[in-house]
Amino acid sequence: MSGVNAFRGPWTIAVYTWREGLRKKTLIGFLILSLLVIFGSNFMGSFLNQSTVGSEELDVNLKLVKDICVSTISIFGVLITIFISAAAVPNETENKVIYSILSKPISRLQYLLGKFIGIQFIVIINLALMGLLFFMALWFQQGTLPTLLLWSILLTYFEFLIVSAFTFAISCAATSSVLPTIGGFFIYLTGNLTEYLNDVKIRSGESEEFLDVIIGQTASVLSSILPNLQNFSLKQDILNLQLNDPPSDMQFTRLLIYGVTYAVSGFIIAVWVFRRREL
Amino acid sequence: MKKMPNITLGILLVITLALGSFIGNNLQHLRESEAFYRWLYSAGTNARLFESTSASNQYDDANLYKAFGAVAADQLQNVDWDKVEGLAGPDAFASFGTTPLAELTPEQQVTILTDIPEMDALLWDIARGPGQAENRTSFLDGARESRLEFAKGIKYADAQAGGVNVFNLFFGFRQVAATLLWIKVDTLWHQGNDHAMNPLMKTCVVLDPQFVDAYLLGAWHLAFNVTAKMPATPQPSLVWNEDWQACVGEKETLYYVAADFLKDGIRNNPRNYKLYFDLGYGIYSLKLSDYPNAIRYLEEAVRKPHERWVPRMLYNSYEANDDYAKAIQGWEGYMARFPEDAQSVIDTAPRSIKRNRARHYTQLADDAYNAAQAATDPATEQAKSEEANTYLAQATQIWEEMGDDPVALAQLKKFEAQGMARNGDYMLAITKLDLARWDYPADAFFIEASDLIIDYKILAGMPLSISEKKAQLRNAGGEGCRGKPEPESA
Amino acid sequence: MSVVIKAEGLSKIYESAMGGQDVHALTDLNLEVQSGEILAYLGPNGSGKTTTIKMLLGLIFPTSGSIEILGSKNPTSPAIKKEIGYLPEGAYYPDFLKGEEILKYYGQLYGLSGKDLKMRIDKVIDQVGMQHARKRLLRGYSKGMRQRIGLAQALISDPKILILDEPTTGLDPIARKEIRDIILNLREEGKTLMISSHELLEVELISDRISILFEGVQQTMGTITELLNERELSIEIKAVSDDVLKALAEKGLKAEDQVGERINLRANPSLTTYDAMEICKASNVTIIGVAPRRETLEELFVRVVGGALEAKRS
Known part of the structure; x- marks a missing residue:
């Protein structure tokens, strides 16, 4: 790695990945759909009969907007994250663009770094757009600036960061984007189910049978190694909490570090897989 | 990196995974502690407010909370109370008077932990600390085995019991479903389908126990809208209800159902002042005229972060409960705390203070007058009469100062009538009161005046009207109803 | 260099x-x-x-x-x-x-x-x-x-x-x-x-x-x-019977292709032009034309690859 170029190369790749990603029809489709839902959630309240609209009725409306928007951002956000993370590298190997790029003075590590950062740009831009509309919807509904929403969206991003990194790692071993896309959904699903491994651990420990003990120990090891995306469920609860809630304040910074740590391990796996890959 | 890339990458991976797993374990501990913390809040609130009234049950909450309290009482001995932030505030410790925290008994200190938000940080430290590790474990086991009632409203704890149920948790569909169901409740209400509403409302809050508006609106529908056109149940039809310790008919049942709904809401959202307020003011004060309970919940509400109108209703309830000193103290504190609330500071608060003072003097005058009546030796009678007249004069002066305030005018008319009655002019007194009760229509005064009229008619030996006879019967019948157990002493 | x-x-x-x-x-x-x-x-x-x-x-x-x-x-x-x-x-x-x-x-x-x-x-x-x-x-x-x-x-x-x-x-x-x-x-x-x-x-x-x-x-x-082989001779002759072609080939003149009544012979590089002519004359074939020519890359390619292919087969 030559000093000056070490980060400029990845940066250039990131910028072009971003530019290309924003042109993808699926992504734009998801984004438009999600924006429509978020926008539409504002009018869901009109199903509530107008004659009882008082201050409290408006609160139900507010809750409706909050719940629908958080779910929408989660669903479409994770779709966008998985699709873009799964496709970025395989697309370039498939259409051979990667040959002309890796023949430039760019190491594979730099290439992956650039691609990964570019993916994050796209995810962030999408989240920001959805979040902005959500933010405005809440602002109009409740009249005060919904500051906790910003934290909620930040947490959502760090959850996506983990999903993105591991999907990216799979995509670095794949020749097309189909497998990593499925893998991405699998990761999201397992990540959300990690918590139940604890359950398995506890329940399998109840009998002393050999197989049960083995299963329990496996579950125990897996549950401590695999990322637990349910930890990020704070993103939803935080919207209904008061501003200074000691437990959530304490979890918040840890969650950010948690997201980054697992993203780094996902990226290391990606580098490991891609380092000696034959193109 | 250059020499042994595989080993380097492998080591890096192991390091990051180890770090991730470390933070993950830490997070899991925090989330378990958070669930425990929220459960403590619910269980503590329940123990403080409802334990005597809730039909005790198969759940373990109370025992576990006691176990927590036993450990926490010791832990609290090491707390430097001066360093706990934000503990000031006139209403903060109403439950224990003005005693400094450090001088409370350990049990009282434990109670306060889940009472005021200023203690949140301390409660959180205790909940996640090693001292409570054992109770935390029993809490998680209890939640897993569905032995804890209040754990059901806490997402993390509830998930422990549920096994694998993806859609319960994914994307927050549960909350969305609850809100959409609420739209159905709203439709049913507008169709007048009251009976279908109730189970659906319950479903809403099972899906989303933090759906505060569902509790509020649901209770409001039950206690106000549904009952609006129902006649009050005639006394002979009232039946004793063991759970509520009250005589209820169809209409009254709805009040108590609404109150129970709000209590469920409070257990699941112990820090939301709106629930306490609606329970205290909406149900106990407005509907059941049970002022001691109203005061109890309104005092809870003001200890949580609240809107300005919450304490105002608390002071009004003090007044209704004849607790004038507390009302005056409250209003004075209010003026100092919210100088920006111009309407209240200039008008409402001073007027309320005067009203309370006048009522206070009236009460003293009545007591002295009754004492004079009961006195056996003339000297005491004389002294008490003079004392009564002095108080009455002070009260009259305050009422007069208040100008055209309808309450003041009504009270002055009442004083005049009472004076006439004392002089034996019952006819004049009755006429005066009869005019006044229609001139200054307020529920409380109407009842007050009507009761006086009945008294004077009896004293004057005049016949009572049908409705007056009914009222007399009702008053004489007291609180009794079918199935009510006889008092022990009888 | x-x-x-x-x-x-x-x-x-x-x-x-x-x-x-x-x-x-x-x-x-x-x-x-x-x-x-x-x-x-x-x-x-x-x-x-x-x-x-x-x-x-x-x-x-x-x-x-x-x-x-x-x-x-x-x-x-x-x-x-x-x-x-x-x-x-x-x-x-x-x-x-x-x-x-x-x-x-x-x-x-x-x-x-x-x-x-x-x-x-x-x-x-x-x-x-x-x-x-x-x-x-x-x-x-x-x-x-x-x-x-x-x-x-x-x-x-x-x-x-x-x-x-x-x-x-x-x-x-x-x-x-x-x-x-x-x-x-x-x-x-x-x-x-x-x-x-x-x-x-x-x-x-x-x-x-x-x-x-x-x-x-x-x-x-x-x-x-x-x-590329420089010395190469291409001889165009009138069509003859297979026996004659066989005899020619044994002497170093290989038939390359046949177009109608004409056959192209390629002389073995070791043969001089004169030798080739002698052989033709001895076999009594009618010569239409004689041309020296340089080998093309295509021919080299076919030769090399074809050789490799044959070697592989045998």
Whole structure:
């Protein structure tokens, strides 16, 4: 790695990945759909009969907007994250663009770094757009600036960061984007189910049978190694909490570090897989 | 990196995974502690407010909370109370008077932990600390085995019991479903389908126990809208209800159902002042005229972060409960705390203070007058009469100062009538009161005046009207109803 | 002249996953490219040309053997890659970009920026004759234009070495001519070029040296003059019976092909013109014409590859 170029190369790749990603029809489709839902959630309240609209009725409306928007951002956000993370590298190997790029003075590590950062740009831009509309919807509904929403969206991003990194790692071993896309959904699903491994651990420990003990120990090891995306469920609860809630304040910074740590391990796996890959 | 890339990458991976797993374990501990913390809040609130009234049950909450309290009482001995932030505030410790925290008994200190938000940080430290590790474990086991009632409203704890149920948790569909169901409740209400509403409302809050508006609106529908056109149940039809310790008919049942709904809401959202307020003011004060309970919940509400109108209703309830000193103290504190609330500071608060003072003097005058009546030796009678007249004069002066305030005018008319009655002019007194009760229509005064009229008619030996006879019967019948157990002493 | 690219004992074996036959994509290749020359790297499809090039560029990794580029044993180091321009075969470029944006992107990957980059872009666009289309989106480009922009991106850093994989495949004759001219100009500028191709006619016109690859094995390597048989005699005769042809062949005159009543004979290189004539006369055949001719690259190719094929069969 030559000093000056070490980060400029990845940066250039990131910028072009971003530019290309924003042109993808699926992504734009998801984004438009999600924006429509978020926008539409504002009018869901009109199903509530107008004659009882008082201050409290408006609160139900507010809750409706909050719940629908958080779910929408989660669903479409994770779709966008998985699709873009799964496709970025395989697309370039498939259409051979990667040959002309890796023949430039760019190491594979730099290439992956650039691609990964570019993916994050796209995810962030999408989240920001959805979040902005959500933010405005809440602002109009409740009249005060919904500051906790910003934290909620930040947490959502760090959850996506983990999903993105591991999907990216799979995509670095794949020749097309189909497998990593499925893998991405699998990761999201397992990540959300990690918590139940604890359950398995506890329940399998109840009998002393050999197989049960083995299963329990496996579950125990897996549950401590695999990322637990349910930890990020704070993103939803935080919207209904008061501003200074000691437990959530304490979890918040840890969650950010948690997201980054697992993203780094996902990226290391990606580098490991891609380092000696034959193109 | 250059020499042994595989080993380097492998080591890096192991390091990051180890770090991730470390933070993950830490997070899991925090989330378990958070669930425990929220459960403590619910269980503590329940123990403080409802334990005597809730039909005790198969759940373990109370025992576990006691176990927590036993450990926490010791832990609290090491707390430097001066360093706990934000503990000031006139209403903060109403439950224990003005005693400094450090001088409370350990049990009282434990109670306060889940009472005021200023203690949140301390409660959180205790909940996640090693001292409570054992109770935390029993809490998680209890939640897993569905032995804890209040754990059901806490997402993390509830998930422990549920096994694998993806859609319960994914994307927050549960909350969305609850809100959409609420739209159905709203439709049913507008169709007048009251009976279908109730189970659906319950479903809403099972899906989303933090759906505060569902509790509020649901209770409001039950206690106000549904009952609006129902006649009050005639006394002979009232039946004793063991759970509520009250005589209820169809209409009254709805009040108590609404109150129970709000209590469920409070257990699941112990820090939301709106629930306490609606329970205290909406149900106990407005509907059941049970002022001691109203005061109890309104005092809870003001200890949580609240809107300005919450304490105002608390002071009004003090007044209704004849607790004038507390009302005056409250209003004075209010003026100092919210100088920006111009309407209240200039008008409402001073007027309320005067009203309370006048009522206070009236009460003293009545007591002295009754004492004079009961006195056996003339000297005491004389002294008490003079004392009564002095108080009455002070009260009259305050009422007069208040100008055209309808309450003041009504009270002055009442004083005049009472004076006439004392002089034996019952006819004049009755006429005066009869005019006044229609001139200054307020529920409380109407009842007050009507009761006086009945008294004077009896004293004057005049016949009572049908409705007056009914009222007399009702008053004489007291609180009794079918199935009510006889008092022990009888 | 110095050696710019040197491969020694280069082999690539793709191991089959399920215990099947391993694929020997390249076996024991020794290759040298001298500075300033055009090396044509020839072979039928699937003979290992692209495999070799990918190994030179570090896209895949040799099973054994070594590669040295510009004296460095580590061809994937940025300093070396900076000196290599590569035109991949049938490459695709991000088609949401304009011609000059692609060049900007690739230029930035070389660490170029600002004025330098702008100058380089102008220069290479000029070199490949794409001024008219530089501001057009790539998706509107014809195949020839794409190939030219591909050439331009390979040239963007002004590299010493150019590796072109099938630069003229699939292009029409005019486009081929243009690409050929560009390549010749580049040689004039002193670049070293390695061109892989199976379009023999193209290569014969421009290359200095050739290397022929078949089934992963280098069959021959050398300059054109070294490799092509100069002394060759082609004799056209009137059709005769098979017996006569057989007799002729035994004496060194092989029948090549028959067109109507005419048969082309090729004389064994050891025979002089006079000897050949004598044989014809002795066999009593009618000579229509005699022509000395140089062997074409195509013929060499068929000879070499055909030989290898026969050797393999036997």
